[in-house]
Every structure is written in C-alpha cells, then in structure tokens.
Amino acid sequence: MKEKTAFSWVWSYVRKYRFGMAAGLFLSVIVAAMNMVNPLVTGNIVDKVIKGGQHELLFKLIGIMICVVVGKSIFRYSYQVIFEHCSQNVILKMREDLYAHIQKLDFSWYDNAPSGNVMTLLTSDLDKVRHFVAWVLYQILENSLIYIFSIITLASINWKLTLAFMVIAPPVLILVRKFKVHIRPAHMRVRDQFAVLNTRVGENIEGNRVVKAFVREGYETEHFEKENEGYRDVSVANADMRVRFMPWIDALCQVLPVILILFGGYLVINNEMTIGQLVTFNGLMWAFIQPINMFGTLVDNTQNFGASADRLFELYKAEPKIKNGNDSKDATTVEGRVEFRDVSFAYNETPVIKNMSFVIEPGTTVGILGPTGSGKSTIANLMCRYYDADSGQVLIDGKDVREYNLQDLRRNVGITMQEAFLFSDTVEGNIAFAKPEASFEDVEAAAELARVKEFIGDLTDGYDTIVGERGVGLSGGQKQRIALSRLFLADPKIMILDDTTSAVDNDTEYKIRQSIKSRSKGHTAFIISHRVSSFENCDVILVIQDGQIIDKGSHQELISRDGYYHDVWLEQRG
Numbered sequence: 053m054k055e056k057t058a059f060s061w062v063w064s065y066v067r068k069y070r071f072g073m074a075a076g077l078f079l080s081v082i083v084a085a086m087n088m089v090n091p092l093v094t095g096n097i098v099d100k101v102i103k104g105g106q107h108e109l110l111f112k113l114i115g116i117m118i119c120v121v122v123g124k125s126i127f128r129y130s131y132q133v134i135f136e137h138c139s140q141n142v143i144l145k146m147r148e149d150l151y152a153h154i155q156k157l158d159f160s161w162y163d164n165a166p167s168g169n170v171m172t173l174l175t176s177d178l179d180k181v182r183h184f185v186a187w188v189l190y191q192i193l194e195n196s197l198i199y200i201f202s203i204i205t206l207a208s209i210n211w212k213l214t215l216a217f218m219v220i221a222p223p224v225l226i227l228v229r230k231f232k233v234h235i236r237p238a239h240m241r242v243r244d245q246f247a248v249l250n251t252r253v254g255e256n257i258e259g260n261r262v263v264k265a266f267v268r269e270g271y272e273t274e275h276f277e278k279e280n281e282g283y284r285d286v287s288v289a290n291a292d293m294r295v296r297f298m299p300w301i302d303a304l305c306q307v308l309p310v311i312l313i314l315f316g317g318y319l320v321i322n323n324e325m326t327i328g329q330l331v332t333f334n335g336l337m338w339a340f341i342q343p344i345n346m347f348g349t350l351v352d353n354t355q356n357f358g359a360s361a362d363r364l365f366e367l368y369k370a371e372p373k374i375k376n377g378n379d380s381k382d383a384t385t386v387e388g389r390v391e392f393r394d395v396s397f398a399y400n401e402t403p404v405i406k407n408m409s410f411v412i413e414p415g416t417t418v419g420i421l422g423p424t425g426s427g428k429s430t431i432a433n434l435m436c437r438y439y440d441a442d443s444g445q446v447l448i449d450g451k452d453v454r455e456y457n458l459q460d461l462r463r464n465v466g467i468t469m470q471e472a473f474l475f476s477d478t479v480e481g482n483i484a485f486a487k488p489e490a491s492f493e494d495v496e497a498a499a500e501l502a503r504v505k506e507f508i509g510d511l512t513d514g515y516d517t518i519v520g521e522r523g524v525g526l527s528g529g530q531k532q533r534i535a536l537s538r539l540f541l542a543d544p545k546i547m548i549l550d551d552t553t554s555a556v557d558n559d560t561e562y563k564i565r566q567s568i569k570s571r572s573k574g575h576t577a578f579i580i581s582h583r584v585s586s587f588e589n590c591d592v593i594l595v596i597q598d599g600q601i602i603d604k605g606s607h608q609e610l611i612s613r614d615g616y617y618h619d620v621w622l623e624q625r626g
C-alpha cells in the first residue's frame with residue numbers, strides 16, 4: 053500500500069467535500085474567463101465606437117460590461133462561500149479525529165509532549181490548513197487560469213507583444229524556486245517557536261502559585277521574554293526572506309508597462325496593431341501582473357500550510373506503544389489475583405523495576421512502602437498498563453495484562469494517583485466522572501466513604517459547587533478525598549491508592565482507613581504510602597528499595613525484625 057504523506061492525509065479529509073470543491077473550482081474557472089471580457093470590450097469600444105463611429109454598439113457593449121461585473125461578483129461570492137464551508141467542515145473533522153487520537157496515546161507520549169505544542173497543533177496549525185483549503189487552493193487555480201487565459205486572449209490579438217510580455221516569466225520562476233526552498237524551514241521554525249511560547253505561557257499559568265511562593269515573577273518574565281524574543285527573531289527572519297524575494301518579483305512586473313509602451317507603441321506605429329488592441333493589452337496587463345505577483349505569496353502560503361500539515365501529520369502518525377491486546381469488549385470482571393513474574397522496567401533506559409516477582413491472592417490488602425523514587429508508583433503504572441514491562445510478565449488472574457482489552461483492564465484495575473486531579477466541574481461531576489450513569493445517592497455514598505461529607509456543607513453550593521481548574525478553591529486534602537470518592541464510586545476489583553491520604557490529617561486518615569477496610573472486602577487493594585499507620589489493616593506489606601522487594605510480611609512481622617520498615621515505624625512513632 054502506498055505510504056501516506058502529509059498531503060495525502062489532508063486530501064483524505066478534503067476529498068469528502070470534492071463535489072462542493074469541484075463546483076467552487078468550476079465557478080472560479082468561469083470567473084477567470086470572465087476577467088478577459090471587459091478588456092476585450094474596451095478595445096472594441098475604442099476601435100469600433102470611438103474610431104469606427106458605430107455608436108449604436110456603445111450601449112450593447114456597456115451592457116455586456118455591466119453583466120460581466122455583476123456575474124463575476126455573484127460567482128465569486130458563491131465560490132468563496134463554498135470554499136469556506138468546505139474548509140470549516142474539513143477542519144472540524146480533522147480536529148475531532150486528532151483529539152480522539154490524542155486520547156489513545158499513552159503515558160510515554162504525554163511524558164514527551166509539551167502541552168503548548170499540542171494546543172498550537174489543534175488551533176494555529178489547523179487554521180493554516182483551513183486557510184489553504186478556504187483560500188489558497190482556489191487562488192492557485194484562479195490565478196493560473198487568469199494567466200493562461202490572458203496569454204491565449206492576447207496571443208490571438210498579437211503574438212509578438214504577448215511573447216515580449218512573457219520574457220519576465222523565466223526569472224520569476226527561478227526566484228520563486230529559490231524562495232520556496234528557504235521559506236518552508238523558516239515557517240517550520242516559526243511554528244515550533246510558537247509552540248514553545250505557548251508551552252511557556254501554559255506552564256506559567258499552571259505553576260503561578262509556585263512562581264508567587266518563591267517570588268520568581270521576575271525570572272519567569274525574563275524566561276518568557278527570552279522565548280518571546282525568540283519568536284520575534286524567527287518571525288523577522290521569516291519576513292526577511294519574503295522581503296528579500298518579493299521586491300524582485302514586483303520589480304520584474306514593473307517591466308511590463310515599459311514593454312507595452314515601447315514595443316506596443318512600435319507595433320501600432322508600424323500598423324501591426326490597432327490603438328484599441330493596445331488598450332486591450334493595457335487592460336489585460338493586470339492579468340499578467342497579478343498571477344506573477346501572487347505566485348510568490350501563494351508559494352509562501354503553500355509552504356506555510358506544508359509546515360503545519362507536516363507537524364499535524366507527525367501527531368497523526370504518533371502511535372501508542374501500549375497496544376490493545378484484545379479488541380473484543382467482553383466486560384471481564386477479574387477475581388483480583390496479581391502476579392509480577394520477574395518484571396524489569398526502565399524509563400528512558402534508567403532501570404526502575406529490577407527482576408521483581410510477587411503473587412497477591414484475590415481479596416488481599418497489600419501495603420507498599422519504600423523510599424522516594426524506589427519504584428512504588430511504577431508498580432502501579434505497570435498493573436494499569438500505563439507502561440509495559442521490558443521483560444517478565446505482569447499477570448492478572450494468571451493472564452498477561454497485555455492480553456486484556458485495555459479498557460476492560462483499566463475498569464478492573466482502578467487507581468487514585470498521587471496528584472489528585474480535578475476537572476473544572478461541580479464536586480458531583482468530578483466524583484461521577486468515574487461512572488457518569490451513577491445516581492446521586494451512589495455519588496453521595498462514595499463521598500461519605502471518602503469523608504467528603506465532612507466538608508461538603510462548607511462549600512457554597514455543596515455538591516453543585518464548581519471547583520476551578522485542577523480543583524482550585526479546595527485544600528490538598530479535600531481534593532484527595534474527592535479523588536478517592538471517584539475510585540470508590542468506580543469500585544474496581546483491584547484498587548490502587550497511591551499516596552492518597554498524604555494531605556489529610558491523622559484523624560481523617562484513620563476514618564478513611566476504616567472506609568478502605570470496609571470497601572476492600574472482596575477486592576484486592578494496594579495501598580502505597582510513606583505512613584506506616586496506613587498499613588495497619590494490610591494483610592501483607594512489600595518493602596521496596598531501588599526497584600526490588602527487600603522485605604515482605606505483615607505489620608507485626610515487619611516491626612518485629614530489624615530493617616527499613618522497622619526504622620520508619622520507630623521514626624514515625626516518635
């Protein structure tokens with residue numbers, strides 16, 4: 053099969069509107085042809101009416117000219133509406149598809165994708181494609197046709213003067229070729245730098261509290277200025293490129309009136325042309341100049357479109373490394389047996405999990421303790437298949453996680469992540485995110501388990517309170533409790549609580565622990581924490597260090613022997 057290119061990918065969207073586009077292009081052909089009529093009529097007015105004395109023709113010829121002007125306006129308006137309509141639909145579908153595609157990409161893609169770049173792709177780059185479909189395409193056709201029609205029309209009047217007009221074509225072609233080679237990378241640099249600038253702004257807004265806390269506004273402004281100046285520099289370089297080529301094209305076009313007066317005048321004096329024909333040439337000179345002048349602009353716009361299409365195509369081609377093991381959605385409900393069989397994993401070549409093996413039977417509550425960076429969250433990531441093991445196997449109910457339908461797997465292995473993320477929505481909406489069909493009573497029950505009920509009365513509109521982006525307006529512990537309610541509502545067979553209660557006070561943590569205990573009945577639960585108290589109800593605790601299990605046992609067993617767990621317990625007991 054022929055490999056897709058950025059252009060053929062864009063075409064696959066445009067072709068859905070090919071009939072509309074063809075109608076638009078047909079109208080633009082008519083308009084291009086109509087452009088020839090009035091200069092011809094003007095020549096006839098000079099030769100036949102003014103010089104030849106056929107005055108009765110005047111009104112007929114003026115009538116033709118008015119009809120042409122009105123017809124051209126109607127056709128032009130019609131095809132512009134058609135192209136705008138088609139281009140907006142093309143972009144709508146492209147944006148929808150790319151957005152859906154981004155949803156399928158995995159953690160390793162997001163790890164390396166600056167958010168500003170993604171925003172730029174879905175807004176500004178897509179707009180360059182829209183502009184190409186809505187304007188550049190028909191301008192290319194219309195200007196090419198105007199040029200061809202004017203050559204045919206003028207050559208039928210006088211081929212010598214037409215040939216003389218065409219002497220500027222070769223140098224213009226050479227110039228535009230050179231321009232094309234340089235302008236595409238220049239556009240690419242502008243688009244890339246624009247994405248960097250967007251990322252900078254996004255990060256600053258997201259991290260504005262940190263910026264203020266450390267009084268780093270000056271540094272941030274400086275950092276932004278640097279990127280902003282970078283954007284100015286690449287934009288100026290881009291404009292310079294245009295400035296270097298366009299005036300030459302313009303200057304070459306200015307040669308035409310000189311040729312007209314000198315050579316055209318010479319032909320009239322030698323009776324090889326009439327004055328009226330010279331007037332027609334004069335009237336059609338714009339039809340030579342405009343396409344040549346537009347040539348540079350259209351090549352520029354096409355290269356700009358090409359740079360954006362290449363960037364968008366890159367996004368379209370990005371493949372998730374995590375592939376769906378099984379497309380059939382059989383809605384499996386697992387028993388909850390988890391096994392790591394000699395699992396090793398590295399992020400970007402840095403080993404994080406090293407030959408890890410353990411088996412957890414269904415219904416077990418497992419604690420995971422270990423120093424920062426020892427690999428606790430990574431164990432959770434491998435269970436949810438956010439990443440795949442480099443070697444060894446992660447098995448759920450004896451089946452490799454890679455063989456499950458991905459969505460089924462994630463419905464069965466639920467997680468509350470370290471950083472509680474809330475959407476700009478109501479509290480209820482945030483909890484029900486896990487299960488949109490849930491009744492309010494179910495939402496309330498889940499919220500009660502996570503002790504949300506204890507503070508919901510303090511919020512202005514209770515469950516209907518809109519929390520800002522990322523949960524602005526709530527404390528860290530409140531956010532964690534809402535995130536935990538989400539997991540309780542989803543009620544997956546395997547629950548992973550990754551440092552879920554780190555921001556709540558001891559008393560609330562105790563109550564939540566009781567909720568987890570009651571909720572984890574019949575479930576396999578993993579509790580990742582730095583607090584030994586969190587492991588009180590655990591059947592078994594895995595102690596992790598440097599990507600390996602260094603100890604394992606119940607709370608009583610682990611405190612009764614020397615080791616990391618014992619040390620942490622002593623330290624936290626005070």
Ligand SMILES: Nc1ncnc2c1ncn2[C@@H]1O[C@H](COP(=O)(O)OP(=O)(O)OP(=O)(O)O)[C@@H](O)[C@H]1O
Pocket residue numbers: 163399400404422423424425426427428429430431470
């Ligand atoms: N997306 C990532 N890309 C590259 N390295 C990563 C990524 N996530 C984690 N790491 C690295 O992997 C190691 C283990 O991280 P992990 O989050 O599993 O540790 P952890 O034990 O959960 O730590 P903590 O207790 O601080 O949450 C760390 O050295 C971390 O820097």
